[in-house]
Amino acid sequence: MAKNLTSRATDYSKWYNELVIQADLAENSGVRGCMVIKPYGFAIWERMQAELDRMFKETGHQNAYFPLFIPKSYFSKEASHVDGFAKECAVVTHYRLKNDEDGGGIVVDPDARLEEELIVRPTSETIIWDTYRKWIQSYRDLPILVNQWANVVRWEMRTRLFLRTAEFLWQEGHTAHATEAEAIAEAEQMINVYADFVENFMAVPVIKGLKTESERFAGALETYCIEALMQDGKALQAGTSHFLGQNFAKAFDVKFADRDGKLDHVWATSWGVSTRLMGALIMTHSDDNGLVLPPNLAPDQVVIVPIYRNDEQFDAVSEVANKIQSELRAKGLRVKFDKRDTHKPGWKFNEYELKGVPVRIAIGPKDVENGTVEIARRDTLSKEIVQVTDSADHISGLMEEIQTNLYQKAVDARTELTTEVETYDEFKEVLEKKGGFILAHWDGTAETEEQVKNETKATIRCIPMEGDTSPGNCMVTGRPSARKVLFAKAY
């Protein structure tokens, strides 16, 4: 099947689209812009969810669930928020269909028009802060540390599987605090949780930073983000955490009495990651043979393929396969022994390569004779012969090795694709010839940021929280710059 996969060099975008389909991750549906996440893709997302959920709970958060619909008027309450979100959205105007009296099938019943239109949530700050007003009276009710796993809808005109879809799945954390400092600490904690998850669980390196004012979330005073770099040199925003100040508390009149009985508005954060992470995962590790999965996220970490010509050989091979499978499972690994007789070994090799299974074990009659098995790594495409008696320990070690190797490969690729420039000419040249992350001085104004964006399509991905902090002069205007910031073209 990988024979039909366009290579990355030929057309990166096409390679991505084909890979998502061929590896059975997702597909387009009959509803414009909405995807179907197929079982194999969903199994990967479930593993992401489980680990994130564990990390959220470990940091004191609880899950809850808020309505899918938001009354139109709620959006108007926070001025910058409505500009950012209320525009391209799905609007529910009616609550009933009926049979057309003229025999035209079912039609919307004009008598069932809602008094106030409902918006399908593009994000839930407004409905949640409308709720928090009822939950919060005193400092004793704070902090509120709540997360929601949900579907959201943003009416995107140009969609791509996982990267940009009208409906997507995500989690959104919404917290309420008594002090500004505590809210800022929460927003920072969560961007660190995201960075930890994406780097250590997904093996995708990220740069942590702050968004510029023009790239901030609609309604935020500060947006923290993590930015990953794809193999084609384009950046992908993998997660954001917002310090919302008192904006939503003021919009929804949420006040609390402090220890002295003094009333003040509550401080807020929100933070989220979405099925977009699937896109980051796919584009960071995969190759021209298909998907490559880090062991932490692989639904099957090891697959065993038997090679045989007759029942006797199958029995002998199976005995070894079953033994290895039990040993690996006892070590907590997810192992599949694919004994289907409807498919040939070669077909299976291709299939599991395409689907990114980290380790493949092949066992044939000769292996049984020699007491060995063949072990193939998906990340390096290398093979080796290992004694059956050593195989479980060896493969268990490989899991760590592959996870580490994928991360290191991604770090190396990013290093290769990261350039520091001093002049705007250099900037434009690097952007055109090489792409990737470009570190350059910027004068801190929205005008310069806009000019660069218009002239080059590159945006400021973030003002990094780590790395070189030497001051200098803006590459465009020559005005003073506090530190180099991170530019890139982005998904």
Added chain:
Amino acid sequence: MAKNLTSRATDYSKWYNELVIQADLAENSGVRGCMVIKPYGFAIWERMQAELDRMFKETGHQNAYFPLFIPKSYFSKEASHVDGFAKECAVVTHYRLKNDEDGGGIVVDPDARLEEELIVRPTSETIIWDTYRKWIQSYRDLPILVNQWANVVRWEMRTRLFLRTAEFLWQEGHTAHATEAEAIAEAEQMINVYADFVENFMAVPVIKGLKTESERFAGALETYCIEALMQDGKALQAGTSHFLGQNFAKAFDVKFADRDGKLDHVWATSWGVSTRLMGALIMTHSDDNGLVLPPNLAPDQVVIVPIYRNDEQFDAVSEVANKIQSELRAKGLRVKFDKRDTHKPGWKFNEYELKGVPVRIAIGPKDVENGTVEIARRDTLSKEIVQVTDSADHISGLMEEIQTNLYQKAVDARTELTTEVETYDEFKEVLEKKGGFILAHWDGTAETEEQVKNETKATIRCIPMEGDTSPGNCMVTGRPSARKVLFAKAY
């Protein structure tokens, strides 16, 4: 707090509504008919989800995700389905808002009208079978055993928290099979999975049965259900599993080639349970003091409340509390040591009683002296003094004991509230004076069923799959009846 809870005898319905609010399970939102599931309520739902998900996977199912929106025309494809579902639903007609030119805030942009309206899914058979057409060509692609965890919307006019809300959370399994027998076996397997879950995990006894034709799911050839009985004598349908025949395969043109290359339509099932189960859980076990939770579902199974007057006493009590907490956690129990100094022990006792924590441990200075603790059971409201050294084993045993006791209590209550009748007069009298499940002979016609419903508001909950199967004569018409069926007024 339970002081403010209306008693069941005074007003069962009011008791339920107050309990849901006071125990912090859920509340109404600013969106008509849509609830907010609060963290405590959601933690219980998450435990249900986790166990069901485990059971689904153990029986070979995988999760996937399908679009929230369904094009209007999809509903028209399966004739009986549209009558059942397309009527009361949320209809998306536009995809953009804009600022009103006359300064009236944000309004729906009339230029952004969808060519075809989208329905917010009330259930997903149509969008899923439109997808399965692409997944299924041959018998090798079957069976498809897929489940989805999702939110759905049905525009209910009269709503009640958990029991009937415009938006609710559920899972919906949708399977595709090569043969009728296999699909029927799947539908039966899943009603058994539900019964097993509801009885053994939720401690709620159920009757398994078949719906009559008029009560079947819109589009099903057979609907299997489990029916529970609430303390007020009203029935609650806790889960359904549908054998859909080839109806959806025909409506969406889904055919497969069998081993001989012959084309045939695919056979289908669907099955679901929802946040309605929360209503069943609450109404089955709870009492006038508040919520009662079976240990399997309790977010906190044990709470430890310290009693002290000074720091010294607190330290002594804490030492014992910490020790017991560690021992219980080592046994896998969920334990909370509530050492907040902002609330008095009496307040905490009420709070945990209201929230249904199965076991409460109180430890005071005298207990420390005597090497004992006081253990209170939520289900029986009984207390006993136990040696600290025995406490972990004792409480661990209590978990099983309480789980079993709650189930047995519910079985006994149901037995008490189940009556067999021979005549229609008797039926009406029992229904009015006692309520509950009534077993009676029925002639099998929709007319008689309708007559009973109109005259008494009782419906046939199911034709039980177990129990007495003696034939007789219909209580209303005297015509032959194959067996007694189960009547009740229902939620």
